[in-house]
Amino acid sequence: MIYGYEKEGWQGAPWAPTNLVWVKRPVYVLQMTPKDPYYNYGTHYMWVDAPTYGCFFKVIHDRAGVFWKVFMKADALCESDDKSMRYIALTHQLIIDEKMDHATKIGGVSPTNIWTSFAKMDENDFSLAGFQKFCK
Amino acid sequence: MKVLKPALMGLCLAALLVGLTSETEAFYVDENKTLSLGAKLQTRATFRLQDAEKNGYTYPQDTKVGDLVQWRNLALIEINHDLEELTYDLGILWPLKKLEIQAKYHLVGRFMYEALYNVGSDGFRAVRDKDKENIDDFKQAYDLWEFYFDFSRGPWLLRIGRQILAWGETDIFRLLDGINPLDNTFGGPFEDLDDRRIPLWMLRGSYNLGNLGPFYSLSIEGFWVPGTWDAKVAPWAPFGTPYMAPDPEVSVYNRLFVNPPAKKMSNSRWGGRLQWVFGTDMNCSVAHYKSFLDVGSPYFVVTESLPEGTPLLDFSALQAIVEYPSVQVTGGSMTYWESKTNIVFRGEIAQFWDEPLFELSQNGRPLLADYIPLPPAAMDALAAFAGEDARSFGYFGVPLSPQSGNIAKRDVLRWMIGFDKQLWVRPLNDTSMFFTSFQYFGQWIQDHRNDTILPAVIPDKFVPNTVNQITGEPVPDYLEFPHVKETEHIFTALITTNYLKGSLIPQMAAAYDLRGVWLLLPSINYIREPFRFGIQYAAIVGNYTSFGLFRDRDQIAFTFAYLLN
Numbered sequence: 232m233i234y235g236y237e238k239e240g241w242q243g244a245p246w247a248p249t250n251l252v253w254v255k256r257p258v259y260v261l262q263m264t265p266k267d268p269y270y271n272y273g274t275h276y277m278w279v280d281a282p283t284y285g286c287f288f289k290v291i292h293d294r295a296g297v298f299w300k301v302f303m304k305a306d307a308l309c310e311s312d313d314k315s316m317r318y319i320a321l322t323h324q325l326i327i328d329e330k331m332d333h334a335t336k337i338g339g340v341s342p343t344n345i346w347t348s349f350a351k352m353d354e355n356d357f358s359l360a361g362f363q364k365f366c367k
Numbered sequence: 368m369k370v371l372k373p374a375l376m377g378l379c380l381a382a383l384l385v386g387l388t389s390e391t392e393a394f395y396v397d398e399n400k401t402l403s404l405g406a407k408l409q410t411r412a413t414f415r416l417q418d419a420e421k422n423g424y425t426y427p428q429d430t431k432v433g434d435l436v437q438w439r440n441l442a443l444i445e446i447n448h449d450l451e452e453l454t455y456d457l458g459i460l461w462p463l464k465k466l467e468i469q470a471k472y473h474l475v476g477r478f479m480y481e482a483l484y485n486v487g488s489d490g491f492r493a494v495r496d497k498d499k500e501n502i503d504d505f506k507q508a509y510d511l512w513e514f515y516f517d518f519s520r521g522p523w524l525l526r527i528g529r530q531i532l533a534w535g536e537t538d539i540f541r542l543l544d545g546i547n548p549l550d551n552t553f554g555g556p557f558e559d560l561d562d563r564r565i566p567l568w569m570l571r572g573s574y575n576l577g578n579l580g581p582f583y584s585l586s587i588e589g590f591w592v593p594g595t596w597d598a599k600v601a602p603w604a605p606f607g608t609p610y611m612a613p614d615p616e617v618s619v620y621n622r623l624f625v626n627p628p629a630k631k632m633s634n635s636r637w638g639g640r641l642q643w644v645f646g647t648d649m650n651c652s653v654a655h656y657k658s659f660l661d662v663g664s665p666y667f668v669v670t671e672s673l674p675e676g677t678p679l680l681d682f683s684a685l686q687a688i689v690e691y692p693s694v695q696v697t698g699g700s701m702t703y704w705e706s707k708t709n710i711v712f713r714g715e716i717a718q719f720w721d722e723p724l725f726e727l728s729q730n731g732r733p734l735l736a737d738y739i740p741l742p743p744a745a746m747d748a749l750a751a752f753a754g755e756d757a758r759s760f761g762y763f764g765v766p767l768s769p770q771s772g773n774i775a776k777r778d779v780l781r782w783m784i785g786f787d788k789q790l791w792v793r794p795l796n797d798t799s800m801f802f803t804s805f806q807y808f809g810q811w812i813q814d815h816r817n818d819t820i821l822p823a824v825i826p827d828k829f830v831p832n833t834v835n836q837i838t839g840e841p842v843p844d845y846l847e848f849p850h851v852k853e854t855e856h857i858f859t860a861l862i863t864t865n866y867l868k869g870s871l872i873p874q875m876a877a878a879y880d881l882r883g884v885w886l887l888l889p890s891i892n893y894i895r896e897p898f899r900f901g902i903q904y905a906a907i908v909g910n911y912t913s914f915g916l917f918r919d920r921d922q923i924a925f926t927f928a929y930l931l932n
Contacts, residue, residue, distance in 0.1 A: 269791075360573040
């Protein structure tokens with residue numbers, strides 16, 4: 232993903248994704264209102280990809296019903312060379328606060344942001360006996 | 368100079384550690400982050416908030432409101448080292464690599480210095496002067512507090528060394544969590560349970576059995592504390608120290624002999640536990656273990672062998688012996704998270720087999736002996752000469768061939784039912800939830816006898832219509848004890864939250880014994896990394912039983928700590 236501030240000569244908002252491609256997909260649009268009267272969010276709408284249940288887009292209002300934030304994210308479909316392992320990686324998240332005129336981007340794993348995990352996993356570690364290894 | 372030495376060492380240590388880092392991230396010695404260093408430096412000053420009870424057994428008896436009763440300085444240095452990287456470099460560790468065994472070790476050094484006996488009131492200084500060697504040994508310690516190695520491979524884990532093992536699901540009071548002894552000498556019921564456990568040299572292993580039908584994560588665990596390695600029990604607070612159990616000095620402490628378990632194989636602690644997850648939300652365990660109770664078991668003996676009908680002329684032959692018989696415990700525990708109410712339910716039950724108790728007819732048998740009556744004037748003269756009055760023990764004359772007692776033992780069933788819940792109380796805190804926890808503890812002594820007592824003499828009791836005509840003093844009655852009923856019940860509650868993004872943590876803990884005793888422990892802690900500041904008020908009100916024995920020791924404690932972690 233290339234953001235506005237990363238593109239030479241860009242005149243728009245610096246947080247704007249410049250090469251994000253939107254495609255038409257079957258979606259559910261959920262309208263949600265918090266039950267907790269102290270919760271700062273009011274009604275918000277979430278676009279859920281119907282085949283994968285992935286949530287890609289969200290519009291958030293405050294309790295007075297005034298538009299407040301937009302959230303969007305991008306996933307990448309990954310595959311090992313021998314095709315033995317496939318998974319969906321969260322690559323980018325962007326939250327735009329219109330009231331504050333402020334945006335936050337979170338960069339996940341991507342071809343330009345390579346992550347390496349050195350963790351050695353043992354299934355036994357995720358058991359009642361295994362937890363004791365990590366307890367004093 | 369001797370006094371200054373530990374303080375100087377503490378200052379140097381503090382300077383060194385503060386210099387190491389000013390952040391609360393783990394401090395790693397090596398680049399690969401396998402060796403970490405942590406530390407806690409803490410000082411605590413505690414002041415008594417009430418006078419010692421009149422004619423009571425809290426010492427020094429002239430302790431007043433505002434008197435310093437504790438100035439405890441503690442330094443804990445912690446090292447954690449994962450040896451996996453070293454197995455590639457150190458030939459001696461090659462077998463670990465070859466056998467694919469993960470190894471690490473954990474070490475905690477503890478330095479403790481109690482300054483009360485040097486800077487406290489005249490009364491506490493006198494306590495030290497009277498028993499200098501014992502108090503000097505009691506007030507400072509330099510220990511290898513914890514030191515163990517972990518070896519693990521797949522489902523196996525073996526932990527060898529000095530360690531703490533806590534089983535069960537209870538807080539404040541212990542049922543299945545009776546493996547390590549508690550140190551009640553520096554805070555007693557006012558001190559957090561986790562800070563009181565004493566590590567033991569132990570072998571401990573566990574194995575993950577995996578899933579079996581509806582039981583998930585089935586695991587089996589066992590421990591063994593070889594008696595020849597470690598047979599330590601809860602320490603006995605020296606006479607006159609602020610948290611000692613109340614008892615008359617002359618008649619009890621002066622004839623008290625404490626016999627802790629000897630270091631021998633028959634005094635080994637051992638036990639096993641099976642744990643599993645039932646469904647998705649219920650953790651269960653069953654366990655059986657052998658250990659020692661924290662409170663020793665006193666009983667009276669007569670050191671002279673007296674034939675039937677022979678009078679006991681030497682009253683010093685009547686002695687109180689404290690022993691620590693081992694106890695076996697069988698029980699189980701569960702926790703269950705109920706998703707709709709978001710409540711964690713906890714339960715625990717434990718049967719203590721042959722638990723030592725104090726029954727007057729057994730432990731206090733010599734006190735029930737017949738006597739040859741003497742006129743009051745003779746008793747007065749004898750008491751004035753000996754410095755103690757036999758009438759306090761019920762002898763209105765010369766005891767006739769009293770026989771030694773023994774430790775009474777009964778099976779005791781204990782249980783706990785509790786629940787924890789997080790909830791919002793918006794008018795009080797609109798940014799963080801409140802954590803609440805409630806527990807009910809029950810106890811049933813099987814085959815209970817009505818003369819079962821707590822061996823702690825009720826203060827301010829006197830033998831009716833008896834005044835020593837020589838000294839003009841009434842005669843204290845040492846045969847008035849708090850009785851232990853067939854069933855006993857205690858409730859506990861805890862509520863806590865945080866303000867200022869977790870920096871300010873108020874907490875209220877309380878316990879109520881149905882026999883009419885309240886324990887109240889409000890506290891507030893402030894965190895400004897890497898420092899901790901704490902104030903805790905502690906009060907006990909009510910009858911003289913269970914934790915009510917400490918009802919004249921209300922206090923306020925100020926704690927300052929530095930953490931490197």
